[in-house]
Amino acid sequence: ACFYMGQVHNKLNSNNIALAFLQQCADEFKRIENKFDLSTTYQEIAALYSKIDKMDSCNYYSALALKLSTQINFYPIIRVSSKLLADNYLHNKDSLIKYLKIYILASDSIFNIEKAKETSNAFTAEKLRQYELLKNEKKEKEEKKFTLKLIGISIFLILFVCLILIFRKKRINKKVIIFLGILALLMVFEFISLVLHTYLGKITGHNPIIMLIILVAIASGLVPLHQKIEKFIIQRMTKKSMKEARKNIKNIK
Numbered sequence: 599a600c601f602y603m604g605q606v607h608n609k610l611n612s613n614n615i616a617l618a619f620l621q622q623c624a625d626e627f628k629r630i631e632n633k634f635d636l637s638t639t640y641q642e643i644a645a646l647y648s649k650i651d652k653m654d655s656c657n658y659y660s661a662l663a664l665k666l667s668t669q670i671n672f673y674p675i676i677r678v679s680s681k682l683l684a685d686n687y688l689h690n691k692d693s694l695i696k697y698l699k700i701y702i703l704a705s706d707s708i709f710n711i712e713k714a715k716e717t718s719n720a721f722t723a724e725k726l727r728q729y730e731l732l733k734n735e736k737k738e739k740e741e742k743k744f745t746l747k748l749i750g751i752s753i754f755l756i757l758f759v760c761l762i763l764i765f766r767k768k769r770i771n772k773k774v775i776i777f778l779g780i781l782a783l784l785m786v787f788e789f790i791s792l793v794l795h796t797y798l799g800k801i802t803g804h805n806p807i808i809m810l811i812i813l814v815a816i817a818s819g820l821v822p823l824h825q826k827i828e829k830f831i832i833q834r835m836t837k838k839s840m841k842e843a844r845k846n847i848k849n850i851k
Contacts, residue, residue: 600626601639609641613650620646637675639668644682657686664700671709677704751789787820 604619620643627636644659660679667675680700687693791813802808 601605601635601642604642608646608649613646617643617646633666633670634672637663637670637679638673640666640684641675641679644679648682648686653686657683660686671707673704673707677708680704745793751785751792752787787817790816790820 600619602624604616607616620639622637628640640659640663644663646654647656658683663675664679671736680697684694684697798809798812
């Protein structure tokens with residue numbers, strides 16, 4: 599916090615207050631041996647001294663920042679501090695060349711790091727794109743497979759209903775009709791569960807309690823319907839049997 603307070607007061611031209619905050623930060627970072635933040639703080643102090651035209655202090659703190667940042671390969675601060683020192687040593691050819699070389703090397707290192715980062719980001723983005731494509735392709739295949747299964751089940755249910763209707767025209771034991779009706783009810787319920795499972799999951803957030811309540815509600819609606827259909831078929835079969843019995847009796851007479 600004191601570092602940012604120092605920056606704020608520096609921008610407000612409250613130089614003494616800014617310097618006090620920055621020195622406080624430098625002491626704390628030095629105590630905990632935080633070289634990254636310490637080198638940044640030294641460079642901020644150097645820039646402040648440069649602004650108020652105290653070049654000896656500016657060069658001293660820039661040199662400290664350069665030394666620390668070089669130890670940890672902190673290229674942004676190496677670049678800034680060496681640039682400031684080169685500007686301040688324009689009258690000294692040897693120092694100027696020395697700091698310019700450091701500045702160029704730091705700039706190249708930053709450029710290479712940025713290029714490597716860009717390459718890494720591009721590689722990562724491409725891998726993510728390929729992963730998404732494979733994921734979507736797998737999802738489409740699963741959805742297609744699921745759709746085909748539903749179509750197959752639908753065809754089977756239609757054939758099963760047709761089979762029951764065919765049996766209705768023939769003499770079959772009442773227990774067989776009841777059994778087939780229960781079997782049909784179970785298959786219809788399972789079919790509805792399969793169809794609605796994906797949508798129910800999205801709507802309810804895959805909450806098992808809510809999904810169970812909805813399925814129970816569907817089942818409670820199917821059971822009365824099944825009973826009515828079963829009663830209707832048995833009645834029709836009974837009537838048909840009675841008609842055939844009467845007809846046979848007449849033929850015997």
